[in-house]
Amino acid sequence: MIVTLTANPSLDRAVTLSAPLRPGEVQSAASSREDAGGKGINVARVAAAAGVPALAVLPLAADDPFGVVLHSVELPIRPVPIRGHARANLTITDPVGVTTKLNLPGAALDTSDAQLLVAAVVDACAGAGWLVLAGSLPPGVGDDFYVTVIRAVREHWGDAAPRIAVDTSGEALRAAVSEARPDLIKPNEDELAELTGATFDPDELPSAALAMAGTLVPERVGSALVTLGALGSVLVTPDGGFVAAAPRIRVQSTVGAGDSALAGYLLADLAGATPPERLAHAIRYGSAAAALPGTQAPRPADLFAGDLPVAALHP
Template identity: 65%
Template sequence: MIVTLTTNPSLDRTIALGEPLRVGEVQAALGAREDAGGKGINVARVVAAASRPTLAVLPLDAADPFAVALAATGIPARIVPHDGATRANVTIADEAGTTTKLNLPGAAFTEADAAALTAAVVAATQGASWLVLAGSLAPGLPDDYYVTVIEAVRSAWGAAAPRIAVDTSGPALAAAVASGHPDLVKPNDEELVELAGRDLDTTVALADAVAAIAADLVPARVGAALVTLGGDGAVLVTDGGSWHGTPPPTRVRSTVGAGDSSLAGYLLAETAGAAPEERLRSGIRYGSAAAALPGTQPPTPNDLSTGEVPVRRLLQQDNPTTGGHRD
């Protein structure tokens, strides 16, 4: 089973435009949709859509309308009672696939709320193969909250504890890498650069520059790194080597949730015993399929492209220390 934790779930409202967003003007929208979102919930939805066991842990007020949207997903969930409305995130997507996203902060946590959520995660992970800690931390949670969860889960289950994947950014990611030693991290290239505190080397290919920075982390501080690069695919770095994969041709409709789907696709392949190259291919296929869907819809196996996903092994190289930041 793949268990996910979302401390800051969101009701994702996606508004579709037929032309680029014109800031400061009035525009007619083609339509809108609402989805139960949050990075961990997105991962769980993809896993469930593949008919694999999953459980989403999240805080929720019993009177929150988000409960209706969550129930509509059909995913198994462990709800931790929490006062306050779930935040609403608004995404504006045009026909070219350009997205503008506005994220609200969410309901605040107390120390008691945090302790209850941690206890729920520990209970949910008994016998699980993976625990995914995903998304921004809710207001009131300390930057090292994911470290607290990691330590609690490993302390409770010892050698039987699940492997742990972390998909977040900023101080929360830095704390998890510094003290939690997760088994997998899934940053994008910009989040990786921020984490490493140095720029990409622009004198080499993007994938090689990303792999060189990630190699500083693997395996000393994390077990593996899956670095998503948008239209340039993804890079996987493990203690056994580094690989770069490129996506099949994709008509992008919304990039929201694409990275979450990549992580889910990777874990689906990993739990099936796939080799690193196939894990990377699966992650890229799922991420591309999500980008081709409107809103925050989870791709199913039927949505995956049958196009080729070339994967090449990257050569080991000295890590660059200078270079420009990729926008």
Template identity: 65%
Template sequence: MIVTLTAHPALDRTIDLGAALQVGEVQSALGAREDAGGKGINASRVVHAAGVATRAVLPLAPEDPFAAVLRASDVPVLPVAVTGHVRANIAITSPSGQTTKINLPGTVPTAAEIAALVEAVVGAAEHARWLVLAGSLPPGTADDFYVEVIRAVRARWGAAAPRIAVDTSGAALRAVVATGTPDLIKPNDDELAELVGEDFDDAADLSGAVLAAARRLVPAHAGAALVTLGAAGAVLVTAEGAWSAVPPPIRARSTVGAGDSSLAGYLLADSAGHGPAECLRHAIRCGAAAASLPGTQAPAPTDLPSGDVPVRTLTP
């Protein structure tokens, strides 16, 4: 079982343009779609499509129209009743694969709603192999909310607690690596650069620069780091070693949710007992598959690219 928490879900509206986005101009769209989004939900969709048990925990008002879209995804969910409605995110894609995103703000949850969400996650984590805490936090939520969840889960289940993966950014990620000691973090290269106060833009060897930065966190502050690099692939850093991999050639259609799919792919391979190199390879395949699909679609095993994913061992 892989349990996910999406504290700040979103209705993902994707608009597909036939030409590059022209700012300030009127353009016609080729089409549009709506998906139930949010990093944890996206990860659960990939896990569910692979035939592995999952449960997505999220705040959701009973009358929220988002519920109908979520039901269509067929993902097992544990909704926690709140009063505010889910926000919307807008993604505009062009034929080149470039994606422009506009994320709208969500509603501010009450203290009682936050407490109920934490309690729901703690309960859902029983017997789980992994717990994924993913995405931004709702407005007004403390930066250390994920730390609170980690502590509550470990206090309740002790040695039987699931391993915990965190995929967030900014102040929430800083709080997690400062005091949360997660088993895995999944930043992209920009998020990692912000976290450690470095700039990778001029790095002659991006994988090497990412490895050096991640080594400042692993294993002292996190058990491992899966750092996604977009079209350049990903780097995995653990206490025992480090590896990099690049994706096979694909035609990118929408990068929204690709990182979430990469994380899900890694956890699926880890749950199946594979070693770090194969976990990284499967993460790359799932991320590439998601980027090749329109909107925020979750790739199924049949969507994974068949091309080679070479994995290289990195040395400090």
């Protein structure tokens, strides 16, 4: 089973334009859709669509309209009652796939809310293979909130604790890596550069990603899955690095593509796949998500079926 925590869920509103975005002007949209979003929820939806048990933990008020949209996807959830409502995020995509995002702040959590959320995650991890801590942190909790969750899960479950993946950015990611040694992180190249304090040449991204992640793996992080958008992804493990390019697709929306890539990696890992196979599976899922409008969870039938070569990366 895959358990996810989305501490700052969002109602994702996706608007598709028939012409490029013109700031300051009035434009008509070609279409729109609403999805229950948040990185952890996205990962859980992909896992559930693949037939793997998943449970999404999140803060959710009983009267929050977000709950109506979330319940429509029939995803097993463990809501923790709070007073505020989930934020709304707006994504605008033009005909060639250029995406503009506006993310609003989420509902603030007080100390009691945060403690209940941690307790819910610990309880949900019974028998889980992976725990995913994903997305931004809501107002009211510190940058070390994921550290608190990781320590609580590992202290309670000991050797039976699930492996833990962290997909966040900024100070929340820095705290998790420096204080809690997650088993996996999934940054993009900019998040990895910010985390390591390194600079990179865009023309040498795979090698740069290997060098940056190599400063973290295995001492501070078990492994790193670094997503590079259209260039594919890099996987850095204690046994070496691997790279694979993304297949050519028609981009509909990049929202949730990284979450789907993480889910694809975890699904392959739970199936006993090798590191190169896990990387290829991640890219197939990330590419499938980018080819779908809005924040949709790709299903196995949506995956690219062609050959996806994976190469070893060397320093």
